[in-house]
Amino acid sequence: MGDDEANKERLELFLKIGLDKRTAENALVNAKVTANLTAVIKEAGVVDGCNKTLGNLLYMVATKFPANALVHRLTLLPYIVESKIKNPTQLEAALSFLSNIGTESFSLNDFEEACGVGIDVSVDQIEHTVTEVLEENKSVILEQRYRINVGNLCGQVRKKQPWADAKLVKNVIDEKLYGMLGERTATDDEKPLRKKKEKPVKAEGDQVKSVDTPVQPSEEEINPYTIFPSPQENSKVHTEIFFSNGTVWRPHNSKEKLESHLKATGGKIFTRFPPEPNGYLHIGHAKAMFVDFGLAKEMDGCCYLRYDDTNPHAEKQEYIDHIEEIIQWMGWKPFKVTYTSDYFQNLYDLAVELIRNGYAYVDHQTAEEISEYRKEKMNSPWRDRPIEESLKLFDDMRRGLIEEGKATLRMKQDMQSDNYNMYDLIAYRVKANAYFVCLTCHQFAPHPHVGDKWCIYPSYDFAHCIVDSLENITHSLCTLEFETRRASYYWLLEVLGLYQPYVWEYSRLNISNTVMSKRKLNTLVTDKHVDGWDDPRLMTLAGLRRRGVSSTSINAFVRGIGITRSDNSLIRYERLEYHIREELNRTAPRIMVVLHPLKVVITNLDDGLRMDLDAKMWPDAQANDASAFYKVPFTNVVYIEQSDFRTKDSKDYYGLAPGKSVLLRYAFPIKCTEVIYGDDKETVVEIRAEYDPMKTTKPKGVLHWVARPSQGVDPLMVDVRLFDKLFLSENPAELPDWLGDLNPKSKEVITSAFAVPSLVSAVVGDKFQFERLGYFAVDPDSTPERLVFNRTVTLRDSYSMKGAK
Numbered sequence: 001m002g003d004d005e006a007n008k009e010r011l012e013l014f015l016k017i018g019l020d021k022r023t024a025e026n027a028l029v030n031a032k033v034t035a036n037l038t039a040v041i042k043e044a045g046v047v048d049g050c051n052k053t054l055g056n057l058l059y060m061v062a063t064k065f066p067a068n069a070l071v072h073r074l075t076l077l078p079y080i081v082e083s084k085i086k087n088p089t090q091l092e093a094a095l096s097f098l099s100n101i102g103t104e105s106f107s108l109n110d111f112e113e114a115c116g117v118g119i120d121v122s123v124d125q126i127e128h129t130v131t132e133v134l135e136e137n138k139s140v141i142l143e144q145r146y147r148i149n150v151g152n153l154c155g156q157v158r159k160k161q162p163w164a165d166a167k168l169v170k171n172v173i174d175e176k177l178y179g180m181l182g183e184r185t186a187t188d189d190e191k192p193l194r195k196k197k198e199k200p201v202k203a204e205g206d207q208v209k210s211v212d213t214p215v216q217p218s219e220e221e222i223n224p225y226t227i228f229p230s231p232q233e234n235s236k237v238h239t240e241i242f243f244s245n246g247t248v249w250r251p252h253n254s255k256e257k258l259e260s261h262l263k264a265t266g267g268k269i270f271t272r273f274p275p276e277p278n279g280y281l282h283i284g285h286a287k288a289m290f291v292d293f294g295l296a297k298e299m300d301g302c303c304y305l306r307y308d309d310t311n312p313h314a315e316k317q318e319y320i321d322h323i324e325e326i327i328q329w330m331g332w333k334p335f336k337v338t339y340t341s342d343y344f345q346n347l348y349d350l351a352v353e354l355i356r357n358g359y360a361y362v363d364h365q366t367a368e369e370i371s372e373y374r375k376e377k378m379n380s381p382w383r384d385r386p387i388e389e390s391l392k393l394f395d396d397m398r399r400g401l402i403e404e405g406k407a408t409l410r411m412k413q414d415m416q417s418d419n420y421n422m423y424d425l426i427a428y429r430v431k432a433n434a435y436f437v438c439l440t441c442h443q444f445a446p447h448p449h450v451g452d453k454w455c456i457y458p459s460y461d462f463a464h465c466i467v468d469s470l471e472n473i474t475h476s477l478c479t480l481e482f483e484t485r486r487a488s489y490y491w492l493l494e495v496l497g498l499y500q501p502y503v504w505e506y507s508r509l510n511i512s513n514t515v516m517s518k519r520k521l522n523t524l525v526t527d528k529h530v531d532g533w534d535d536p537r538l539m540t541l542a543g544l545r546r547r548g549v550s551s552t553s554i555n556a557f558v559r560g561i562g563i564t565r566s567d568n569s570l571i572r573y574e575r576l577e578y579h580i581r582e583e584l585n586r587t588a589p590r591i592m593v594v595l596h597p598l599k600v601v602i603t604n605l606d607d608g609l610r611m612d613l614d615a616k617m618w619p620d621a622q623a624n625d626a627s628a629f630y631k632v633p634f635t636n637v638v639y640i641e642q643s644d645f646r647t648k649d650s651k652d653y654y655g656l657a658p659g660k661s662v663l664l665r666y667a668f669p670i671k672c673t674e675v676i677y678g679d680d681k682e683t684v685v686e687i688r689a690e691y692d693p694m695k696t697t698k699p700k701g702v703l704h705w706v707a708r709p710s711q712g713v714d715p716l717m718v719d720v721r722l723f724d725k726l727f728l729s730e731n732p733a734e735l736p737d738w739l740g741d742l743n744p745k746s747k748e749v750i751t752s753a754f755a756v757p758s759l760v761s762a763v764v765g766d767k768f769q770f771e772r773l774g775y776f777a778v779d780p781d782s783t784p785e786r787l788v789f790n791r792t793v794t795l796r797d798s799y800s801m802k803g804a805k
Contacts, residue, residue, distance in 0.1 A: 011025065011028060013038065013041060014037065016049035017041060017058060018051055018055035027062075033063055035240070036240070037062035039062075039240070040062045042246060044058055044081050046081070053086070054081065057080050058080065066099035067236060067237055068102045068233075068237055068252075069099055069236070070250040071103050072106075079115075079117065085115060087165045087167075088166060089162065089163060089164070090115045090116050090117070090163060094111070094114070096114075097110075102236055116163035121165070123172075126157075126164050129161050130173055130176055133157050134153070134173070141177070142181075145181050147188065148177075150174070154166065224294075228295060228475055230269075231261075231268070231270075231474040232258075232262065234474065234501075235252060235254075237250045237251065238500060238502070238503065241487045241491055241494075242417070242418065242419075244416035251490040258499075264472050265472050268300065268301045268474075269296055269300075269302070270296070270301060270474045271291075271473060271475050272303060272304040272471065273292040273293060273305055273332075276315070277316065278314035278518060279518040279521060280319065280542050282541065283541065283554065283576075284510075285541065286509075286554050286555070286558055287508075287563070288477075288479075289327065289332055290558045291477050291506060291563050292477055293333075301474070302335035303332070303334060303335055304335055305323075305327060305337045306337075306471070307320060307337075307339045307341075307449070308460065308464070309340055309447070309449055310459070315447075315448050326542060326545075329551055330554070331555065340464075341449045343466070343467050343470055344458070346470060347458045347462070347463055347467075348456075351394065351427055351458070351462070352394065353496065354411065355387060355390045357495065358387060358412065360410065361409070362382065362389075362397070362409055362410075363409075364382055365382070366405060373415075374424075377415050380424065394428070397455075397456050400455045403430065404429070404430045406430070408428065409426070410427060411424055411462070411492065413425065419488075420484070425459065428462065461485065461489075465492055466493070466496070468501045469499045469501065470498075475501065475504065476502065476503045477504050477505075478505055478506075479506060479508035480508060483505045507566050509561065509571065510731075511576065512571065512731065513728075513729070514539045514726055514727060514732070515727070515733050516733070521538065524538070529739065530726070536790050537723050538726065546777075546780065546790065547790050548776065548791075548793075549792060550583060552583060553579045554579075556582075560575075560579065570730060573725060581775070581795075584767060584792065589769070590617055590618065590769045591617070591755070591756060591768045592632065592665070592704045592756050592770070592771050593704075593706065593756070593773065593789075594706045594753060595641065595750050596642040597639035597752070597754050598639060598641065598644070598645055598686075599686045600656075600689050601637055601687070601689070602638065602690065602691050603673065603688055603689070604691060610635050610710060611633070611635075612634075613667055614629045614630075614631065614632075614666065615631070615632045616628065616629060617629060630756070630758045632666060632707070633707050635708050637707065637708040638664065638705045638706065638707040638708075639707070640703050644656055645672075647684070654701030654702075655701055655703065656689075658672050659671070662703050663699050663702045664703055664705045665703065665704055668693060669695060670690065671691075672687055673689055673690055704772050706755060706756055715754040715755065715756070716755045716757055717752060718788070720789045720791070721748070721749050721750075722747070722750065723746060723791055724745060724747075724748075725743055726742065726743055728742075762778050764782055765778060766778045767792065768789075769795075775791070776789040
């Protein structure tokens, strides 16, 4: 049956129970609501239809039933079908009661008392109570008339008659208000005038200052980890697994399993950060670290660093070493470093158990055949082979007797499920690239961590949840694209009888004008579109660090985004720049560098004269703090930026021009007296100027500059690399030819920039603000003979102008 046909049948089913067409169609848009509502209708036994009142209550059950109490849904439904619970007020009370109970057993008497079963509130009783409430509020009603808050009146009636039908109560109130007030008038529909706040009386000579009350941050903004439940609460139903035969599993931890788990962990939170060692970590991993390590740190728990090393063909020791080093740089410390391969024997043993219990089989379909059969929801021809046969073949796979692609171990789940991730996922595969078979010794090529023992490797879908359970992880946190795998995650733990961690998904981090896929990053590096994994144009953490970005600004950026389940929207690159700039503005000392030097000869200053002037390293430097200043030489030859000179002046131009004066920062005003051109009679090669030693002129323009330290000696020459966005489009990953979107001007190298002498002592990692140019960091390519600087970010802050949202 196709999806369109299936949806048509579901729509008919929903309409049969009295839902209006719009509500029914909206339900179909949400896969979870669709599955829940279908199951509720079947469990209630009303597949042939029912009245609208009952149908609306069933819809309420499908959309509001507490996940932690799903085991009790079958207890609730007969009360609704038999009209013992017959209105939304009673049902709300029932759902609240069950939410507090969770998976624990309860007394039916207590339940019935909590939700008003057997209590009938007559129309006479409602009318009597409404009359009482209106009488109590009569003076306010007569004053406000139809502007009275009817919701508040309904609430007062509900306190006296909690099980009265809310709709009936509202109708009676409306009727009696009409009896008291008569027809509505035009005055009744006027908006009430707001009273102006009285201004404080101002005493003579006093100034009244307006004080802005700061917006108080929410609890989640102060501590984003408050959204997570405690380990002690992990007895609730994790999810519902709907099978095509109509059965529903509601996996949860039994009391005994939870107690055993809490005993092992001491009740602490245990998380894990599980990267694959197949490349360098990028800024998306920074968010995952913030969630995993951050939650454990905030709650005084523990976070594993667990390498998901199940694909030896793509894994390297280089990546393993990088990951540990970069995690430390990001400010996190693992509780323990583990590898999925540490558990290969456990995983193999559990796979054998899965086969023995009829939940797995060895399959001989090719990858293409598996894909085609899954698309058509067809069982593999080998799905029902004898258990003993699968056990033998799986052992042959382990011993290297079956070639890659000739066999896989698949979990026997539900090929007719509505969830694609329940279509008999692969549990184990042979990796030929990882081994060779020696007919006499059966040795296998080495795995980076466990050596040459294995030639079969577990899949992510098989290994991930099991190792989570074996390590007693309390909170298994991942990005939203894994949400559809919840059913498979808990199905496997359920059939193996293992402890079940709490799973929570959050939105992944996507940044504009870059790619985050490791496959695409690997292509950029391997095909030399960039200069390695730490190229400053990449959003790898190594690249950002080399560019001059600190771990604290990255973490501030991640915290600002939050860890909610909102959609995977694209975060503009400027938002990251905002946080980088905010930190560097506080921490980077100011210095003067000229990128494209233009020679200026000061004709009224002697050739051999040198003045050592004080220049500020910080804008708020105090005159008595010598450490806040550096010395800059001033001689008769200085260099300014080529862009700071024009042959034709204009009102909106503050640079130097013929006959015009500018101030050299920390020095003196100078006035252009002559322009020297090159052989082409167009290119300006030198400016002649006079300086004002008494500083009597007050020009508007202020320029940065660098001077020759002495006669005939050029200033300190440095290399400067200017970086721009790597891709031209905001979302290059969506383009068919994404490599064609690379920005050809993403990197500019300047090899003849001039710097002040004090910069000569800079070392790798030092960061500076080059005045009027941006923030720069010393690159590892620097040598004692030549410093190399990377521009981290410009001074322009377009993001904060738009609002740091």
